[in-house]
Amino acid sequence: MEESLTDLNLINEALEKKFTQTQAKAMNPLALAYIGDGIFSDTVRKYLIGCGQQNVNLMTKASISYVRASAQAQIIHALIPELAEDELRIVKRGRNVHSQVPKNASASDYCYATGFEALLGYLYLSGEPQRLEALMVRSIAVINQLKP
Numbered sequence: 001m002e003e004s005l006t007d008l009n010l011i012n013e014a015l016e017k018k019f020t021q022t023q024a025k026a027m028n029p030l031a032l033a034y035i036g037d038g039i040f041s042d043t044v045r046k047y048l049i050g051c052g053q054q055n056v057n058l059m060t061k062a063s064i065s066y067v068r069a070s071a072q073a074q075i076i077h078a079l080i081p082e083l084a085e086d087e088l089r090i091v092k093r094g095r096n097v098h099s100q101v102p103k104n105a106s107a108s109d110y111c112y113a114t115g116f117e118a119l120l121g122y123l124y125l126s127g128e129p130q131r132l133e134a135l136m137v138r139s140i141a142v143i144n145q146l147k148p
Helices: 005-016 021-026 029-050 058-068 069-082 085-096 106-123 129-147
Strands: none
Touching: 005 029, 021 085, 021 106, 029 085, 029 106, 029 129, 058 069, 058 129, 069 085, 069 106, 069 129, 085 106, 106 129
């Protein structure tokens, strides 16, 4: 099956699309959380591999301790004092949006986790890679400190 040049151009346009802070702030918090979830998961996976882990089963189990709702809720609670006003607004918007809570998470943890993911998505889409990286490093450190 051959892709047309138009299709490839449309795909590239979508992948390279830049958003202003105003545009990112105006997005649905669940859309921000959607991209933030993927970014955080990828970062955790890269971290685990960077620590020398090679066993996929062990990495999968280890990654859960970082990406589950209760862990992300703990992360955002630890990060709140460090957030700028506009970042805190994004967290609150994500926290307050109504969504279906999975069976394995408390409603409160899931709401805060959504706020955390929305913040990461916002920073990613609005072109703030240094701030995004700093918060993700702090996030991993928060969970590492909680481990026995």
